[in-house]
Amino acid sequence: MTRLSYPIEMEIAGDTAMWTRPDSGDCPVSYPAPTYAAVKAIFESVLWGPDIEIIPTKVEVCSPIQYHSYCTNYGGPLRNSSLIKKDNMYQLYATVLIDVCYKLYAEVVVNRHKENLPASALQWDKKTTSPGHAYQCIFERRLKQGKSFSVPVLGWREFTPSYFGKLRDTTSVIADMPDIIIPSMLRQVFSRGYQSPVACVYDNNLMIHNGVLIYPKRGEDRD
Secondary structure, three states: OOOOOEEEEEEEEEEEEOOEOHHHOOOOEEOOOOOHHHHHHHHHHHOOOOOEEEEEEEEEEOOOOOEEEEEEEEOOOOOOHHHHHOOOOEEEEEEEEEEEEEEEEEEEEEOOOOOOOOHHHHHHHHHOOOHHHHHHHHHHHHHHHOOOOOOOOOOOOOOOOOEEEOOOOOOOOOOOOOOEEEEEEEEEOEOOOOOOOOEOEEEEEEEEEOOEEEOOOOHHHHO
């Protein structure tokens, strides 16, 4: 049985973005457009609710794709043990995107996996016959007011947006850009929903055509 879905959309832009390709190793390289999981996280940063599920549908690329070399000092727990003992930083090199702008689109449906939901989410479920529609209304109101659950980011947390909000008439998709084929693109790391274990999923043979990346529909999205 097909679940009722409610469309949501937003625009986000910034100076720098990083949609990490997991196959690029110690010197990470960005995909040319955000992953399914990244788009999902951006929507959830405006309004998060475990009783609904956000299914990204497409991204419109509204600025030319430009790569740029980036270097930063990493001081986190993934450093070599000798660096940690000496309190030395690890110099991390990456290939990022600059001057980005995207229009993001998704659908909101009821979460099918309610067994792990917190009590507050279960209470919300009891108060409404249409959690998806309620989320859509609250999301649109918060986006208009410039409010968010957490700060939206363009991949890495240090890459905050210069704009996020409703779609602007002053931006449009770069329809004349050459097609870009993405042989394999990470879809999700936690693909089984709220509080699920790591279960990586990839989409194969994606294409940015006329400036638009469409995320494939999977069977679980239709149920």
